[in-house]
Amino acid sequence: PRSTLFPYTTLFRSINDLFVRLNRSKPLTGAEIRNAMTGPAVQVIRQIAKHDFFTTNIRFPVKRMTDQDTAAKLLMIEFYEKLLETKRKNLNDFVKFSVKEKKDRLELAGRRVIELLDTMATIFLPEDKLLSSAGVIPVYYWLIRALDEKRYPRLREFLVRIEEDRRATLKLVATDPQNKRIDQELVQLNSYYRSPNDASSHEGRFQIIHSRFRKSRA
Numbered sequence: 001p002r003s004t005l006f007p008y009t010t011l012f013r014s015i016n017d018l019f020v021r022l023n024r025s026k027p028l029t030g031a032e033i034r035n036a037m038t039g040p041a042v043q044v045i046r047q048i049a050k051h052d053f054f055t056t057n058i059r060f061p062v063k064r065m066t067d068q069d070t071a072a073k074l075l076m077i078e079f080y081e082k083l084l085e086t087k088r089k090n091l092n093d094f095v096k097f098s099v100k101e102k103k104d105r106l107e108l109a110g111r112r113v114i115e116l117l118d119t120m121a122t123i124f125l126p127e128d129k130l131l132s133s134a135g136v137i138p139v140y141y142w143l144i145r146a147l148d149e150k151r152y153p154r155l156r157e158f159l160v161r162i163e164e165d166r167r168a169t170l171k172l173v174a175t176d177p178q179n180k181r182i183d184q185e186l187v188q189l190n191s192y193y194r195s196p197n198d199a200s201s202h203e204g205r206f207q208i209i210h211s212r213f214r215k216s217r218a
Contacts, residue, residue, distance in 0.1 A: 030088035031065035135196030
């Protein structure tokens with residue numbers, strides 16, 4: 001009965017709140033703090049982070065729950081169905097806010113994330129060099145979400161090529177900034193990588209990569 005369970009639920013939340021407060025003096029990551037919170041979002045985030053994509057495909061370290069941090073970003077993006085700011089405060093607010101949201105809506109978003117990660121796990125290689133940074137995952141997720149599955153087979157080849165071109169442009173700008181061969185769109189793309197959690201960075205990177213892929217022969 002609700003009257004019986006309520007005190008235990010309240011006590012459980014109080015203990016978790018105390019744990020969070022006590023540990024704020026330590027250098028905990030946002031993901032570590034959120035993992036101590038309560039609510040349906042925490043459970044969904046944990047399930048997403050267990051996906052093969054995170055255990056096999058990514059190349060960045062997850063000792064400080066970077067996998068759960070990335071999973072939270074994907075869940076929040078899918079929940080609101082748009083690219084948005086994915087900084088610590090945004091993710092913390094999302095986890096807290098989701099307690100008041102309908103659980104079925106949150107779980108539906110989680111299932112959609114897992115389904116798309118199934119696809120991403122087939123597109124990227126084990127410990128893929130393209131996935132050396134967690135900051136690119138939301139952009140790649142949104143890109144694959146927007147594409148027709150017929151274009152999946154050649155997507156990775158394109159992403160490798162644009163990453164090579166982006167890094168070459170970065171070096172060229174540093175050594176010869178007046179060079180007329182500099183691709184200004186790639187200069188802009190590089191600028192977006194400086195603030196990977198900004199909504200404008202997510203959207204800007206997605207738009208450039210998506211547009212170039214559609215224009216390519218891939």
